[in-house]
Every structure is written in C-alpha cells, then in structure tokens.
Amino acid sequence: MTIKNLPISCPSCNSQLQVKSLACSTCDTLIEGLFDLPLLAKMDKKEQEFILSFVKHSGSLKEMAKEMGLSYPTVRNYLDAIIEKLNHFEKNEKA
16 A cells, blocks of 8 residues: 655645644544644655654764765755755744
8 A cells, every 4th residue: 555645735836735624533523624734744755754863863963974875964954954944934834
C-alpha cells in the first residue's frame, strides 16, 4: 500500500489548503469546519524528515552531516532555509 503525502497547497491556484473535516475511524464521529494545518505539516516531506533527524540528533548538525554524507556548512544552510520558511509561515499567520 502506498502512503500518500498530505497536500499543503491548492493544485489550481497554489493557495495554502486548510483541513475541512476530521473523522474518527473508531466511532465514526465527524468534525467539520476550516482548520489551519499545524506549522510542521506545512513543510514538505524532506523538510519534515530533516527536522525529525535534527531532534533525534539532539540538534547536532555535525552528527547529521556525518550521517547524511554532507558537509557541515551544507547542513547548516539547509537548517537556515527551514528556519526562514518557518518564520515566513509565522509572519503570514499573524497577518
């Protein structure tokens, strides 16, 4: 079975998507409304994996670089790009 990635932007206009309903598979309860995606869910899969790896390595970019086979500056630049993206999302949420 192939696991599908959660879409985060509209394929038609590229606007950010919102969740419209949540369902419980145990009791069939359905909750409807418009809910924003959590901040980390707005990141793409590669960025989410990087963040998880960062946490698992207790924030050691040196260890991450070693495991990923990349230079420390490359990993640092990727982290900086993620931080910039998170700041952009937070700024847009406040607006």
